[in-house]
Amino acid sequence: MRRWIVGGVAVVACGLATPAVAAVGAQNVAKKLGMRQNPTAGLDVRLGLGSFTGSLGEDVGVGPLLGITADVNPWKYVGIEAGWELQRLPISTSRVDDEGEGLWRNNLGFTVKAGPTLNERWRPYAGVGFGVSYINPTSGADDVYRNDWITETPFSLGVDYRLGEVLFAGARATYRLVGGEDIVNRPGTDEEARGGLFNANLTLGGRF
Secondary structure, eight states: OHHHHHHHHHHHHHHHHHHHHHHHHHHHHHHHTTOOSSOEEEEEEEEEEEEEOGGGGTTBOOEEEEEEEEEEEOSSSEEEEEEEEEEEEEBOTTTSSSTTOEEEEEEEEEEEEEOOOBTTTEEEEEEEEEEEEEEEEOTTTTTTSOOEEEEEEEEEEEEEEEOSSSEEEEEEEEEEEEESOOSOBOTTSSOBOOOEEEEEEEEEEEEO
């Protein structure tokens, strides 16, 4: 009986100690990486405009975008964000028969951004990241444009401004290198159209 009691106590002790050991280990790793003990996190909503560049954008106009982004700043000068964007890009009637046709772009991506805080309110930054988008033409354009998955490598310049203890506003310009595009051929050829993607947006969100 005593052996059973001792064994049971040992199991419970190990069970209680394991999370504590893991927490201590995580704290040690965080200290070695220079991470903050209480990193700030937030959520942003962004609205903007943009379009494809190069031959990919020859018959595609400027379209609106909506994005939602989660943001965390584990280091003093470096932050990480992950988010989703939805964008609709209009197509010129020179390529399709009907007006009002377009391309839907659904994007998931993340960005690492770095920059200082100035006067406790301004934070200019530069960022680089990676994302994946699904391009889906509307029904009246699917005889010319194709559904396609593309990769995106975004390069961003922006600035955030602290409006209060929690609320932030900002502006950003982003150019994305686009890879794997098989969306449409150049007019009169079998050559795939190539290009990038340029977007500019305003953001509003909170930091906690």
